[in-house]
Amino acid sequence: MDVRAAVALEAGKPLEITTVQLDGPQAGELMVEIKATGICHTDEFTLSGADPEGLFPAVLGHEGAGVVVDVGPGVTSVKKGDHVIPLYTPECRTCPSCLSQKTNLCTAIRATQGQGLMPDGSSRFSLEGKPLFHYMGTSTFANYTVLPEIAVAKIREDAPFDKVCYIGCGVTTGIGAVINTAQVEPGAKAIVFGLGGIGLNVIQGLRLVGAEMIIGVDINPTKKEWGERFGMTHFVNPNEVEGDLVPYLVDMTKKGADQIGGADYTFDCTGNVTVMRQALEACHRGWGQSIIIGVAPAGAEIATRPFQLVTGRVWKGTAFGGARGRTDVPRIVDWYMDGRIEIDPMITHTMPLTEINKGFDLMHAGESIRSVVMY
Numbered sequence: 001m002d003v004r005a006a007v008a009l010e011a012g013k014p015l016e017i018t019t020v021q022l023d024g025p026q027a028g029e030l031m032v033e034i035k036a037t038g039i040c041h042t043d044e045f046t047l048s049g050a051d052p053e054g055l056f057p058a059v060l061g062h063e064g065a066g067v068v069v070d071v072g073p074g075v076t077s078v079k080k081g082d083h084v085i086p087l088y089t090p091e092c093r094t095c096p097s098c099l100s101q102k103t104n105l106c107t108a109i110r111a112t113q114g115q116g117l118m119p120d121g122s123s124r125f126s127l128e129g130k131p132l133f134h135y136m137g138t139s140t141f142a143n144y145t146v147l148p149e150i151a152v153a154k155i156r157e158d159a160p161f162d163k164v165c166y167i168g169c170g171v172t173t174g175i176g177a178v179i180n181t182a183q184v185e186p187g188a189k190a191i192v193f194g195l196g197g198i199g200l201n202v203i204q205g206l207r208l209v210g211a212e213m214i215i216g217v218d219i220n221p222t223k224k225e226w227g228e229r230f231g232m233t234h235f236v237n238p239n240e241v242e243g244d245l246v247p248y249l250v251d252m253t254k255k256g257a258d259q260i261g262g263a264d265y266t267f268d269c270t271g272n273v274t275v276m277r278q279a280l281e282a283c284h285r286g287w288g289q290s291i292i293i294g295v296a297p298a299g300a301e302i303a304t305r306p307f308q309l310v311t312g313r314v315w316k317g318t319a320f321g322g323a324r325g326r327t328d329v330p331r332i333v334d335w336y337m338d339g340r341i342e343i344d345p346m347i348t349h350t351m352p353l354t355e356i357n358k359g360f361d362l363m364h365a366g367e368s369i370r371s372v373v374m375y
């Protein structure tokens with residue numbers, strides 16, 4: 001069938017809005033009519049050419065929400081008419097990783113997903129008879145897409161697509177990093193580096209669990225108001241700090257008898273390896289944890305003095321906030337619908353598919369938290 005899509009023909013070029021062909025779902029697959037999709041920095045990372053696993057030509061997009069319109073043989077967990085969020089991190093519930101309950105990194109379809117293909121090794125998308133690669137197993141920059149059954153989360157039908165699509169990546173990644181990866185406890189002191197869409201969701205995750213001190217760090221002074229809106233208690237602009245940032249932050253966290261200082265938890269949402277080091281070294285001696293969320297450019301490496309780790313600090317990474325998609329995403333949708341978390345203020349711009357490149361321009365200019373394409 002013919003569908004409308006924003007196609008990444010090559011790295012570094014704007015997306016081309018065109019009609020592509022989409023084959024129907026095969027065994028274990030389903031077709032979803034995408035109603036809304038967010039424009040995420042990860043899409044930009046791949047489109048820029050900095051992603052070492054980036055494949056072209058491809059239909060990008062991984063942060064969507066829509067309705068199941070067709071199912072292939074063997075699909076039992078969802079049916080036509082169900083509302084779903086595509087999952088770039090699937091949950092098969094049977095692979096060793098899923099069964100371990102120690103990670104959300106399901107391996108059931110990892111090999112083919114990384115090759116831009118469906119589990120049977122082929123693509124459902126084509127343009128003028130030539131295959132297009134799928135992206136992150138989701139390809140939500142098309143008004144219809146085909147996904148494996150294990151890569152969709154069924155959600156309640158009263159949730160607005162233009163808001164809950166953001167749960168497909170940004171919201172879950174930020175809040176999940178707090179709840180699942182760091183397991184932050186009430187009363188904790190935390191520092192969040194980078195107050196974009198992910199960082200703001202880390203902040204509201206910290207507020208949700210009852211963190212006492214939430215320091216936001218960003219070189220953009222306009223982010224102070226955004227951070228405070230979601231629960232930040234202190235704001236630091238590194239450009240306004242005299243001397244080294246790390247001792248400045250550590251000094252802020254000193255309280256009462258604790259004159260060592262340092263945050264119980266820090267979160268890097270920048271993808272900058274220098275900031276990652278600062279985040280680790282701003283942790284508390286003996287127990288501080290630093291969570292890496294931001295994706296660094298290809299070939300980048302992190303470094304610190306071994307002393308920082310020997311004295312008890314911990315470096316952790318997280319993907320999709322440690323969330324198990326089919327299990328956790330519906331719960332996060334409920335949190336939004338029940339008013340426990342906010343999404344609406346973060347959707348700063350909406351646009352039709354024909355203006356999707358404008359959404360990337362807004363991102364580059366730092367004028368948007370999240371732009372959403374409405375189909």
